[in-house]
Amino acid sequence: MLIFELSRPGRKNPSQAPAAPAEANDIPAHLLRRDKPLLPEVSEMDAVRHYTRLSQKNFSIDTHFYPLGSCTMKYNPRGSHQMAMLPQFLARHPLAPEATGQGVLACFHELQEMLKDVTGMAGVSLTPMAGAQGEFAGVAMIRAYHASRGDAARTEMLVPDAAHGTNPASAVMGGFTVREIPTDRDGNVDLAALKTAVGPQTAGLMLTNPSTLGVFEKNIQAMQQIVHEAGGLLYYDGANLNAILGRVRPGDMGFDVIHVNLHKTFSTPHGGGGPGSGPVGVSERLLPFLPVPVVTLDAGRYRLVTEHDLPQTIGRLSAFMGNTGILLRAYAYARTLGGEGMRRVADFATLNANYLMAELQKAGFDIAFPQRRASHEFIVTLKSLKDKTGVSAMDVAKRLLDKGFHAPTTYFPMLVPECLLIEPTETESKQTLDAFVAALKEILEEALATPELVKSAPHTMPVRRLDDVKAARELDLTWKA
Amino acid sequence: MSIPSDLKYTKSHEWARLEADGTVTVGITHHAQELLGDMVYVENPAVGRQLAAGEECAVVESVKAASDVYAPLAGEVVAANEAVADSPEAINQDAYAAWMFKLKPANPADVASLLDAAAYGALVESEAH
Numbered sequence: 261m262l263i264f265e266l267s268r269p270g271r272k273n274p275s276q277a278p279a280a281p282a283e284a285n286d287i288p289a290h291l292l293r294r295d296k297p298l299l300p301e302v303s304e305m306d307a308v309r310h311y312t313r314l315s316q317k318n319f320s321i322d323t324h325f326y327p328l329g330s331c332t333m334k335y336n337p338r339g340s341h342q343m344a345m346l347p348q349f350l351a352r353h354p355l356a357p358e359a360t361g362q363g364v365l366a367c368f369h370e371l372q373e374m375l376k377d378v379t380g381m382a383g384v385s386l387t388p389m390a391g392a393q394g395e396f397a398g399v400a401m402i403r404a405y406h407a408s409r410g411d412a413a414r415t416e417m418l419v420p421d422a423a424h425g426t427n428p429a430s431a432v433m434g435g436f437t438v439r440e441i442p443t444d445r446d447g448n449v450d451l452a453a454l455k456t457a458v459g460p461q462t463a464g465l466m467l468t469n470p471s472t473l474g475v476f477e478k479n480i481q482a483m484q485q486i487v488h489e490a491g492g493l494l495y496y497d498g499a500n501l502n503a504i505l506g507r508v509r510p511g512d513m514g515f516d517v518i519h520v521n522l523h524k525t526f527s528t529p530h531g532g533g534g535p536g537s538g539p540v541g542v543s544e545r546l547l548p549f550l551p552v553p554v555v556t557l558d559a560g561r562y563r564l565v566t567e568h569d570l571p572q573t574i575g576r577l578s579a580f581m582g583n584t585g586i587l588l589r590a591y592a593y594a595r596t597l598g599g600e601g602m603r604r605v606a607d608f609a610t611l612n613a614n615y616l617m618a619e620l621q622k623a624g625f626d627i628a629f630p631q632r633r634a635s636h637e638f639i640v641t642l643k644s645l646k647d648k649t650g651v652s653a654m655d656v657a658k659r660l661l662d663k664g665f666h667a668p669t670t671y672f673p674m675l676v677p678e679c680l681l682i683e684p685t686e687t688e689s690k691q692t693l694d695a696f697v698a699a700l701k702e703i704l705e706e707a708l709a710t711p712e713l714v715k716s717a718p719h720t721m722p723v724r725r726l727d728d729v730k731a732a733r734e735l736d737l738t739w740k741a
Numbered sequence: 742m743s744i745p746s747d748l749k750y751t752k753s754h755e756w757a758r759l760e761a762d763g764t765v766t767v768g769i770t771h772h773a774q775e776l777l778g779d780m781v782y783v784e785n786p787a788v789g790r791q792l793a794a795g796e797e798c799a800v801v802e803s804v805k806a807a808s809d810v811y812a813p814l815a816g817e818v819v820a821a822n823e824a825v826a827d828s829p830e831a832i833n834q835d836a837y838a839a840w841m842f843k844l845k846p847a848n849p850a851d852v853a854s855l856l857d858a859a860a861y862g863a864l865v866e867s868e869a870h
Contacts, residue, residue: 671805677776728804732781733829 263310264739267300274304317722319666321529325692327616329637329669329681330424330472331531332502332524334609336589340527343592344585354580358563364588365562368581369555371591372539378594378602379498379518380511381541385550387582391499392426394519394538395466399434400574401517401542401549402464402493408548408572414463414492420449422471422673424497436463443675447473447629451482458490464516468497470635472673473628474613474681476503484514493517493546501525502609502685503636506602516543525605527593528586537586548572553581608686609636616684616693623701628676637683639676640668646678651707651714653678658725659706659717663699743771745837749813749852750861753795756837757813759852764819765844769801769810771836772865777803780829785821785842792816792844794851799841801832814851816844 272279302310319326326333352364372384388394399417406414417431420441428438439457444450449467465487470476477483487494496510496518502525510518522537523530530536542550552573553564564581567573581587597605613634620640621627628639642653657667657680669681684693707714718724748756754773758766774780782802792798792812799810820843825831831839846852856864 671778674776674806674808729779729781729830732802732804 261310262739263300263302263307264741266302266306266310269301271301271303271306273302273307319661324664324666325684325688325696326666327668327682327684327696328531328666329474329639329683330500330672331669332500332521332636332683332685333531333666334502334685335687336527336529337593337596339596340589340592344588349584349588354584358561362562364584365555365564367588367591368584369557369562371587371594372555374591374594375520375539375541377599378506378509379501379520379541380509380513381515381518382511382544383547383550383554384539384541385552385554386537386539386587387551387553387577388519388538388540389578389583390534390536391519391521391523391538392430393577394521394540395426395430395495395497396433397538397540397551397574397577398495398517398519399430399436399464399466401540401546402495403434403436404549404572404574405493405546406463411491413460416461417463418454418457418465418487418492420465420467420471422447422449422473422675423466423468424472424499427466427468427495427497431466441465443471443473446478447471447475447632448478449483451479451486454483454486458486458492460491462487462490462492464493464495466495466497467515468500469510470500470503470637472681473675474634474637474639474683475629475632476635480513488514499524500636503606505606505609506599507606511541511543516546517541522586522590526590528589535583535586537583537590539582549574551575551577555581605686606636609684610634612684612686612688612693613638613682615690616682616697619693619697620682620700623697624704625700628679636685637681639673640680640682641676642678642680645704645707649707649711651711653680655714655717656680656700656703656707659703659714660699661718662720663702665696665699743837744858744862744865746858748837749855749857750864751811751813751855752864753811755810755813757852757855759849760843763845763849765814765816765846765852766840767810767813767842767844768840769832769836770861773808774803774832774836777801777808778805779803780832782807783826783829783832783841785823785826786818788818788821790818792818801829810841812844813855814844814846815848816846819843819845 321333352361368386375384388397415437416439417436418439418441419428422443431438441457442450442453484494493516496515498518498520501520518541519538522528549572552566552570555562556565613636617627617634617638625640626644628641642656646652653670657670660667672681703714748758750756754770756768756770760766780801780803784800786798794812794815796812797809798812801808801810822840825839825841
């Protein structure tokens with residue numbers, strides 16, 4: 261039911277309170293609207309019940325295991341949020357003088373330093389407000405770097421086919437043409453193909469590592485050499501940073517740019533459409549191009565670095581310091597974890613993924629890259645099940661809902677047919693993982709014995725199988741009375 | 742698996758047919774539509790556009806993913822199938838009847854360099870895990 265259907269003419273939010281007379285009588289008549297806006301007319305109670313009921317029908321990380329691969333749906337500690345919500349932070353105006361905001365600037369500066377430390381980069385800017393904006397900033401810096409050297413021929417960005425889909429999109433937004441590099445049988449970037457692809461037209465390579473295949477690239481050093489020797493720069497998509505946090509550093513691998521998704525790895529919920537935060541880190545040679553403002557410590561005082569200090573900057577990506585609330589959460593989280601805690605995140609994210617992969621293999625599931633150790637996520641392929649029973653990855657995913665689990669990512673990456681991309685994260689216990697394996701095992705048995713039961717799932721949800729084809733072909737988001 | 746022997750194919754899963762009038766008709770293969778699932782949107786190249794071989798020139802979108810379609814060979818777009826753009830499900834129903842666009846090849850001999858049905862069948866086989 262939509263809230264519009266609950267609407268009754270004249271019903272108001274403060275039902276019991278007497279209506280106050282309108283006081284805005286100094287607005288010129290021609291600026292006043294004549295008709296009421298078409299909003300639902302409901303009481304406060306109606307609105308509370310409606311939205312609470314909707315939230316109860318939903319799956320969320322607060323209520324269910326949510327192994328959505330490539331998304332890092334981990335638990336975000338309430339404590340980090342509490343710190344970011346301190347009234348002193350909330351009340352700070354972005355245009356207030358630096359002298360009265362030394363505390364918040366100190367937090368940003370320390371966060372920059374911690375991100376530099378954990379990524380191994382020479383400088384960090386916190387301003388990008390999403391992962392894709394971080395990517396855009398990274399690509400723009402690569403462009404600015406080549407332009408500053410008068411190297412106008414570098415128009416091509418190399419993107420492996422196991423990269424995040426945003427990578428080629430960001431490259432195009434940055435004015436580059438994209439050249440796709442294939443993956444070899446083991447899930448690594450095909451080095452021979454990379455060697456033939458590089459040349460004087462190569463601006464750089466964008467690598468998602470660990471890749472969307474859930475494996476860590478084995479030939480980083482060779483790739484780094486091939487691209488750098490050709491004069492290109494190396495971009496590291498750090499969206500999967502959870503797997504390597506505190507263990508290995510993209511800077512040490514020779515990368516020139518990285519973006520980090522604070523809304524995956526550093527304590528901000530993710531998947532709701534924002535707000536996000538995608539800070540960028542750079543190597544020495546890209547420092548002059550960092551987006552501003554950046555916080556610097558100058559003779560004991562924190563201050564903002566602007567276009568004035570950094571004339572070659574690619575500019576501003578947000579009005580002020582990016583999404584400061586998310587930055588403060590990340591700061592609180594990073595300070596709580598420390599170096600040891602960060603290493604533990606990577607250890608347990610990886611251990612949980614490998615445990616789950618091994619248990620599912622024992623339970624009779626096909627692993628897409630069984631010869632490879634999983635990073636923080638791995639891929640199950642249900643192609644043989646589909647061929648045998650007609651039960652698809654989508655059917656299994658829907659049936660998981662009946663068993664009380666949010667489905668893993670389905671049909672991504674496209675390189676593996678009938679796949680589930682599973683990421684347990686470090687915040688799940690062995691008991692939860694075992695219960696998930698048991699549920700998938702049950703579904704496998706059902707698929708063999710009574711395939712119709714799985715094909716027509718879900719059976720216990722508020723809605724049955726939705727017609728996603730019709731929804732995509734005849735999209736209609738307007739409510740009509 | 743449906744791979745008609747009278748068509749030519751690309752590694753990126755397009756089919757191409759040399760017509761009597763010298764134009765080449767292009768679509769995506771049965772295998773490609775099977776991987777993508779239910780089609781919901783098709784975007785064809787504009788008539789008159791000059792394409793390089795391998796250039797991204799059209800988009801097919803299914804409930805699972807959006808995918809680029811590549812020009813099998815260099816040439817000028819001389820027709821685009823509006824019926825398929827209106828009813829993308831036609832590709833699911835019969836991928837070889839639901840052509841997407843026609844090219845006037847820059848060099849008609851290029852057609853010979855495309856994969857034949859046997860080679861494409863082997864490619865599909867090798868890509869299956």
